[in-house]
């Protein structure tokens with residue numbers, strides 16, 4: 001088989017989704033599965049839906065268009081604020097988007113009217129993480145603006161914490177969101193059906209609280225795909241961490257000194273490497289590098305460790321393992337390593353479970 005290769009176990013993804021859905025739904029919270037780290041894979045999205053997710057969210061219009069073409073019936077949300085230059089594709093490729101800018105909302109409404117659709121809008125509120133979001137004291141006015149745009153329907157409010165500044169989505173933040181929902185409803189005169197409280201960083205709060213307030217949705221990517229939560233990178237209870245395995249091929253195995261020799265300058269990435277301690281190491285070189293994966297987020301099998309990585313070579317201490325040239329070594333990935341592997345044109349993907357090919361990377365240069 002070809003390498004490097006990302007093996008995806010779709011049953012693990014479906015199972016992780018099911019575990020989360022079964023714990024959240026009794027608390028009044030449904031799950032939107034976030035597919036962006038899988039490049040909007042239709043197979044991954046289908047596994048999330050099989051596990052009980054009610055909708056799919058993605059940050060890229062290209063991914064949403066692919067998902068829409070594969071299954072026009074799946075509710076799709078653009079979870080990044082739309083580009084002004086893409087509003088027509090946004091209203092065609094998704095049912096709903098997360099928004100913060102009046103100028104974008106006006107353009108979305110015009111595009112929706114052109115397409116003869118009504119586009120659903122969730123307004124994102126800034127609660128301290130300082131990425132996307134409208135200031136708390138401007139939310140009600142912006143909601144009234146949306147209510148006045150005939151191509152749009154205001155479905156709800158949301159917030160996103162943790163991603164930029166690591167701010168924890170705690171009871172206080174979620175209570176603030178719930179209060180705003182009441183204020184907006186009073187102003188626009190209709191109930192909001194979507195209160196999307198955050199991402200995988202919200203799980204600790206969601207499982208622990210005895211008052212979810214008005215929050216009725218979470219947008220979950222990392223926890224479903226990797227089994228971890230983003231605040232401390234702990235494994236979420238009951239979830240599996242082995243949905244993705246990156247297989248790489250061994251191209252050299254030699255016993256070498258641990259300590260390099262000669263005069264030391266910088267390595268390929270501008271760092272001055274340590275000379276290494278005395279002694280020998282059984283080392284393998286893999287045809288895998290920074291063009292394929294973030295080596296800091298790739299974990300080799302027990303008893304092996306990563307010694308170094310350049311663009312195209314990864315050097316592994318193989319310990320007592322009987323590794324030979326041509327062998328494949330499997331790595332578990334963190335979020336950063338997964339995203340790099342998924343977006344690398346050198347990494348092929350293969351699925352087990354109900355088969356459907358994963359997407360090729362979206363062409364970004366020279367495309368119409």
Ligand SMILES: *Cc1c(COP(=O)(O)O)cnc(C)c1O
Nearest residue numbers: 034079160199200219220221222
């Ligand atoms: C990426 C993203 C998510 C999903 O985050 P995870 O930590 O992967 O669960 C949710 N909402 C928004 C706005 C995002 O950008």
